[in-house]
Every structure is written in structure tokens, then in C-alpha cells.
Amino acid sequence: MAISTASAGSKSRRWKTLRDQLPNYLFILPQFILFAVFLLYPIARGMQISLFDWKIMLKDQHFIGLANYEALLKDKVFWEVLGNTFKFMIITVTINVGLALLVASGLKHGFFGSEFLRVLFYAPGLLSVAVIGIIGIRVWDSQLGIINYYLTSILGGPRVSWLGDTRLVIPALSITTIWWTFGFPMLVFIAGLHNIPENLYEAAKIDGASTLQSFRRITLPLIMPTMLFVVVTQFIAHMQVFAQPYIITAGGPGNASRSVVQYLYETAWKYFRYGYASSISVVLALIMIVVTVILFSAMRNRAEY
Amino acid sequence: MWLIFLPLIVVIFVPIYYMIMMAFTTEANQYLWPIRWIPQPGTLQNFRKIFADPLLPLARWFMNSLFVASVGTLIILFTSSLSGYAFARLEFPGKRFLFSLLLFSLMIPVAITLIPAFLLLRDLKLLDSYHAIWWPAAASVTGIFLLRQHFYSIPTDLEDAARVDGAGRFRIYWQICLPLVRGSLFALAIFSFLALWNDLFWPLIVLSKQTILTLPIGLVVLQQGSYVQRGLAFAGAFVATIPILIFYAFFQRRIIAGITMAGMAGQ
Numbered sequence: 001m002a003i004s005t006a007s008a009g010s011k012s013r014r015w016k017t018l019r020d021q022l023p024n025y026l027f028i029l030p031q032f033i034l035f036a037v038f039l040l041y042p043i044a045r046g047m048q049i050s051l052f053d054w055k056i057m058l059k060d061q062h063f064i065g066l067a068n069y070e071a072l073l074k075d076k077v078f079w080e081v082l083g084n085t086f087k088f089m090i091i092t093v094t095i096n097v098g099l100a101l102l103v104a105s106g107l108k109h110g111f112f113g114s115e116f117l118r119v120l121f122y123a124p125g126l127l128s129v130a131v132i133g134i135i136g137i138r139v140w141d142s143q144l145g146i147i148n149y150y151l152t153s154i155l156g157g158p159r160v161s162w163l164g165d166t167r168l169v170i171p172a173l174s175i176t177t178i179w180w181t182f183g184f185p186m187l188v189f190i191a192g193l194h195n196i197p198e199n200l201y202e203a204a205k206i207d208g209a210s211t212l213q214s215f216r217r218i219t220l221p222l223i224m225p226t227m228l229f230v231v232v233t234q235f236i237a238h239m240q241v242f243a244q245p246y247i248i249t250a251g252g253p254g255n256a257s258r259s260v261v262q263y264l265y266e267t268a269w270k271y272f273r274y275g276y277a278s279s280i281s282v283v284l285a286l287i288m289i290v291v292t293v294i295l296f297s298a299m300r301n302r303a304e305y
Numbered sequence: 306m307w308l309i310f311l312p313l314i315v316v317i318f319v320p321i322y323y324m325i326m327m328a329f330t331t332e333a334n335q336y337l338w339p340i341r342w343i344p345q346p347g348t349l350q351n352f353r354k355i356f357a358d359p360l361l362p363l364a365r366w367f368m369n370s371l372f373v374a375s376v377g378t379l380i381i382l383f384t385s386s387l388s389g390y391a392f393a394r395l396e397f398p399g400k401r402f403l404f405s406l407l408l409f410s411l412m413i414p415v416a417i418t419l420i421p422a423f424l425l426l427r428d429l430k431l432l433d434s435y436h437a438i439w440w441p442a443a444a445s446v447t448g449i450f451l452l453r454q455h456f457y458s459i460p461t462d463l464e465d466a467a468r469v470d471g472a473g474r475f476r477i478y479w480q481i482c483l484p485l486v487r488g489s490l491f492a493l494a495i496f497s498f499l500a501l502w503n504d505l506f507w508p509l510i511v512l513s514k515q516t517i518l519t520l521p522i523g524l525v526v527l528q529q530g531s532y533v534q535r536g537l538a539f540a541g542a543f544v545a546t547i548p549i550l551i552f553y554a555f556f557q558r559r560i561i562a563g564i565t566m567a568g569m570a571g572q
Contacts, residue, residue, distance in 0.1 A: 018398065023474065027391035028403065031384045031449065038444035039410055042421035049420060103313070111306045119557045120317060122564070126549050128503040130524035131542040135320045137528070138327070138535070146323060149340050179316070187561065188568040240416055243505045247525060261416055261506075268420055269510060278420050285417040292412060 050282050054275035061275075068279035078280065080255050081263045082287075084170060088259065089238040091174040096182045096234055097227070103182075104189035105219070118190070122183035129180070133247030136176045140248070163249050166256040173244050173257055181237075185230045192226030193219070228299040232292055239288055260284050321546075327535065328352070328543035335535040351540035355527070363541055365516065366523035370545075373435050373508075373519055374501035380443045381497045382490055389452030390478050394464070407446045423510055437511035442501060448493045451570035455489040456482060492563030502549070520545050 050068055052061040072078055103121060107114050124132075139146045140162040151157040162172045196219065204214040242261040245251055251258030260280065268277035322342075327335065328351055330344040355363045391397070392404055418441075426437045459482060467477050483490070505521040512518055518526070524545060528538040553560055 021395070021397045024391055024395040024397040027395060027474075027478070028388045031388040031443075031446070032403070034384065034440055034444035035407070035410070035446065037425070038422055038441040039413070039418060042418035042425070043413060045421035045425075046417045049424075103310075106306065106309065113307065115558075117310055117314070118561060119553075120314065122561060123321070123550065123553065124317060126499060126503075126546075126553055128521045128524070128545055129505050130503075130521035131324070131546055134524060134528060134538045134542045135324050138323070139320055144336060144340070146319065146340065153339050179320070184564065184568060187565045191565045191569050236414060240414060247528075264416065264419070265506075265510075268423075274420050274424070281417045281420065285414045288414045289412060 046278050047282055049275055050278035052275045054278065055272065064275070068276050069283070071276065072279050072283060077255055077258075077263065078260075081258045081260050084256065084258060085239060085241065085260045088170050088174055088177075088241055088257075089235065091171060092177050092181075092238045092241075093231065093234045095174070096178050096185055096238075097230055099178065100182050100185035100230070101189050101223070101227075104186050104193055105215070107186075107190060108193045118187070121186060124180050125183040127180065129243040130247065132176060132180050133243065136173075136244065136248045139176070140172050163257075164253055166253060169249055169253065169257045173241075173248060176248070177238065177241070177244055185234065188226060188230055189223070192223050196222045224299060228296065231299065232295055235291065235295065236288065239284075239291075324539055324542050324546070327539040330536060330539075332534055332536040351536040352544075355537050355540050355544070361523070361527065361537070362516065363520075363523060363527075363544060366518050366520045367544060369517060370502055370520040373438055374498050376435070377439045377442050377501045378494050378497045380439050381445070381448055382494060384443050385446075385448030385493060386452050386483060386486070386490065387478070389449045390456050390482060392449065393453045393456035394461075394478075394482070395474070407449060410446060419507075419510065426511060432511050433514045433517060435517070438501070438504075438508060441507070442497075447567075447570075448497070451493055451567055452486060452489050454570055455486040459485045488563075489566065491559060492566045495560055495563045496567045499549075 051063060051065060053064045053067070054061050107118055127135075138144065142148060142159055142161040142164060145162070147162065148159050152159055160168065162168050200218050200222075201214055204218060209217065240261050241259045242265065245257045245259050246262050246265075249257045251262055261284070264277050264280045264284070267273050267280060323340075326342065326344055329347045329349070330341075331346070331348045331350055334341070334344070355361055392400065422441055423432075426432050426441075431437045463481055463485075464477050467481050472480070503521060504519075505525065508519045508522055509525075512522065520541075524538065524541045527541045528535075
């Protein structure tokens with residue numbers, strides 16, 4: 001008897017709590033509607049569309065199973081743009097992260113004007129990629145460009161056709177992107193470095209460690225969590241590069257600087273092959289998720305040591 | 306220290322200076338070699354052209370971008386702060402699951418959502434309207450993490466006191482908690498505004514009517530097809546960049562702090 005009243009009481013209390021908590025859902029409702037409509041649904045829908053020979057004007061779409069994926073695996077252009085994208089991503093992420101950490105280490109100890117430098121170094125990050133494109137075209141131009149100006153007029157070197165050479169075009173786009181984006185990881189690293197207790201460095205100094213040694217033994221292991229975050233976000237951003245090649249080189253010469261997302265964009269919005277384009281996006285997403293997981297586990301292990 | 310950084314300072318500065326300089330250089334002098342670092346004669350002709358040409362309504366595109374970015378930022382602030390507050394302060398069944406669902410979605414590359422989102426907006430007849438930009442942008446969840454952290458850190462007694470006074474939960478959120486997280490709201494606002502102001506890719510997909518284009522697409526138009534006039538492109542780039550840089554110069558400390566905060570919150 002006592003037990004049943006208690007359970008009835010807790011039941012009604014639970015019911016009351018639930019009723020009391022129900023309006024709380026209203027707070028997350030707007031976000032979750034958008035989240036469901038523009039994120040969850042498109043993910044599922046994208047996978048579904050990739051199984052069709054999707055044409056925009058048709059009423060009934062033609063189901064073709066995995067044919068898009070089979071074609072994709074045999075698509076030479078896809079492999080080429082995937083290779084380009086990896087090359088671009090690796091150059092950009094490596095230099096971006098290295099440069100950002102180096103500059104952050106230099107700016108960590110405030111000195112006269114260090115704050116100004118931080119502001120200056122972040123400034124390119126505020127520009128629109130369209131502006132980066134306009135500047136980039138003229139920086140790398142083989143006839144009138146700034147780089148070739150210094151190379152020929154000041155160093156007396158030869159004119160280099162930066163954007164016309166299949167081997168140089170991706171490094172040129174990478175350097176442009178680094179110029180544009182390294183400020184953000186720099187800011188994150190500065191904040192990360194400030195979280196490392198200063199007395200560790202003092203102790204190392206007393207023990208006679210060199211700057212390089214304390215960088216390797218103290219800074220590097222302790223910055224690992226920040227590094228993990230920076231590398232993963234940089235990877236995700238640069239693997240989906242689009243506008244820099246789109247504006248500066250239009251993917252050329254040939255396909256030498258075409259990126260996966262640019263290929264996806266053209267497949268969908270220039271040739272209207274939505275099904276095939278969807279299979280590109282699914283494969284890109286899978287590759288990115290796998291690499292992200294690998295990065296996480298690899299760097300987790302190093303961070304724990 | 307300055308000496309070590311000097312090469313980097315030059316590399317950062319020169320292209321921006323070059324853009325500004327070229328905006329004031331006549332079309333005929335755009336192709337002078339070797340490069341003249343001071344425009345002689347300086348001219349406003351590029352600006353006059355881009356603001357007068359009815360085919361290149363640059364002033365209009367500028368206002369469009371301002372409108373798109375401002376309204377979009379407000380929407381993001383509202384939805385993100387509501388959810389951030391709920392996940393930090395309110396209890397409801399399934400809270401953990403829903404939160405990990407948001408976390409999980411950070412792993413999904415945007416590329417996969419492009420085509421379905423585009424087709425959906427087309428079916429809803431929302432293409433060529435700013436709704437096609439605002440609502441997908443507001444679906445992004447990064448702001449929630451930033452604000453949730455900050456909502457956590459404010460003491461509960463204020464809310465308790467307000468509750469005793471009979472304030473409803475929405476009023477507590479709006480009048481008590483929201484003003485206390487101004488710092489994070491500012492950070493998120495800067496972050497969202499810049500992202501919307503600068504974005505090229507998504508507007509390129511969903512906008513095509515010339516009068517409603519945003520500035521970044523306008524700049525791409527400026528240097529394509531028959532408009533390939535360097536001076537005009539640089540003048541357009543100048544117009545798109547200078548207001549942002551001036552704003553940055555005035556609020557640099559808060560902007561840098563805000564961007565750092567947003568960056569760190571992602572971890």
C-alpha cells in the first residue's frame with residue numbers, strides 16, 4: 001500500500017516535471033527545425049539522390065543504383081581533381097599550421113607593437129575570397145605580376161608562368177590561401193600558448209634547456225589539443241576549397257588546379273547532373289570523415305604521451 | 306623582434322597596398338611595367354565608372370550584402386542563443402542526445418548538403434531570395450557551443466531571484482541572461498557577419514538575378530566576360546574591403562578577442 005502510493009506519487013511528480021519541462025523545448029525548436037531541414041534531411045537526401053540519374057526537369061527520376069559510384073571510380077577527371085585537392089590541402093595545412101605556430105610563439109611574449117602585429121597579420125582574413133581572387137590574379141600574373149616584378153626587376157631572375165605551369169599552379173594557390181587564412185590559426189595558437197604555465201619554461205631554463213629543447217619538450221606536447229583542433233578545422237576547410245581556383249585559374253591549365261568541390265559545382269550547376277554530383281559529394285564526405293577520425297586518433301595518442 | 310617579422314609584414318602589406326593603389330590608377334596605366342607604386346596620375350575614374358554603370362550596380366550590391374549579412378547575423382544570434390541557453394540552463398528529456406546530435410553534425414562536411422538544400426529551396430520557390438541564404442546559414446550549430454559555455458559560467462542566483470519575482474523563463478533568458486553574455490554574442494556576431502559578408506560559394510548557387518546579387522558575386526562579375534577591366538575590379542575590391550578594414554581598425558581589440566573566443570570554443 002505504502003509502496004503503491006509512493007510510486008504513484010513519483011509518477012505524478014515525474015509527470016509534473018515533464019509538463020514543467022515541456023516548454024523548454026521551445027527554446028531549441030527554431031534551431032532544430034533549421035538543423036533538421038537544412039542539415040539532417042540534406043545528408044540523407046544527398047545519399048539518396050546519388051543513387052539516381054537525377055535531372056532537374058524530370059518528374060520521375062530514374063533509379064540507377066550504384067552506377068554513379070561505378071562511373072565515378074572510373075572517372076579520370078575525378079581522380080585528378082581529388083589528387084589536386086589533396087596536394088593543395090597538404091601544402092596549405094602544413095604551412096598554415098607551422099607558420100601560425102611560429103608566429104604565435106614570437107608574438108606570445110608581448111613586446112612593443114606586438115599587438116599591432118597580431119592585428120595586421122589577421123587583416124587578410126577579413127577580405128572576401130572574391131577580393132583575394134582579384135589580388136591573386138595580379139600577384140601571380142606572368143607579365144605584370146608583383147612576384148615576377150621582384151623576380152625579374154630586383155633579383156634579375158627569369159619570368160615564371162606561375163598560373164600556367166601545371167606543377168606551380170597549386171603551390172601558387174596554396175600560398176595565396178595561406179596569406180589569406182593563417183591569421184586565424186595564429187590567434188588560436190596564441191590563446192593556446194597562453195594556457196601553458198610559464199613556470200614550466202622557467203624550470204626548464206634553470207635545468208639548462210635551450211629554447212629549441214623547451215619548444216620540443218614543453219610547447220609541442222602541451223599545445224597538442226589546440227593543434228588537433230586547428231589541424232582538423234584546417235583540413236575540413238581546405239579540403240573543400242572552391243573559390244580560389246574558381247576565380248584565379250578557373251581550374252586550369254587543363255584540370256591542373258580544379259578542386260573536387262569545383263568539379264562538384266560544375267557537374268551540378270553547369271551540366272545539371274545532380275545525381276552524379278551527389279555521388280561526388282558523398283565520396284568526398286566519406287573521405288573527409290575517415291581522415292578526420294584518423295587525425296583524431298593519431299593526435300590523441302601523441303597528446304596523451 | 307620587429308626585424309624578424311619584417312619580411313612577413315611586407316608580404317602581408319604589399320598586396321593590400323597594391324590593390325588600393327590600383328583602384329586609383331587609370332585603366333590605361335594598369336598595365337605599366339615595371340610596376341609604379343604610386344598612381345601617377347591618381348584618378349577616381351574607376352569609382353565613377355563602377356558607381357555609374359547600370360550594368361554594374363555596385364552600390365546596390367554593397368547594400369544587398371550589408372542587408373543579407375545584418376539580418377542573417379541577427380537570426381543566427383537569436384536561434385543560437387536560445388539553444389545555447391537551453392543546453393546550459395534548462396532541463397528536458399533527451400537533452401544529452403540532442404546535444405551530441407549537434408556535436409556529431411560538426412563532423413559532416415557541408416559539401417554533401419549543397420545539392421539537396423538547393424533542390425529543396427527550389428521546390429519551396431525560395432531561390433533568388435535572401436531566405437535561401439539566411440535559413441541554411443542559421444542551421445549552423447557552431448554558435449550554440451560558444452554561447453552555451455558562456456551561459457554556464459554565469460551564476461544561477463540571478464535567475465533564481467528573478468524566478469521568485471515571478472519572471473517567466475523566456476523573460477529570464479531575454480532580460481537577465483542575454484545581457485550577461487554580451488561578449489560572446491559580439492564574438493558570434495562578428496564571426497557570422499564576416500562569414501555572410503564574404504561568402505561567395507552559396508550565394509553563387511542560389512542567387513542569379515542581377516539586382517539581388519551580393520558584393521562578392523558582383524566582384525567576380527566585374528572581372529569576367531566583357532567587364533575584364535582591371536581598374537574596375539580593383540575599385541570594386543577597394544569598396545568591398547575598406548569599410549571592413551576601417552571597422553576593424555576601430556574595434557580591433559574586441560574583434561581579435563571575439564574571433565579568438567569563437568576559435569577556442571570549437572575545441
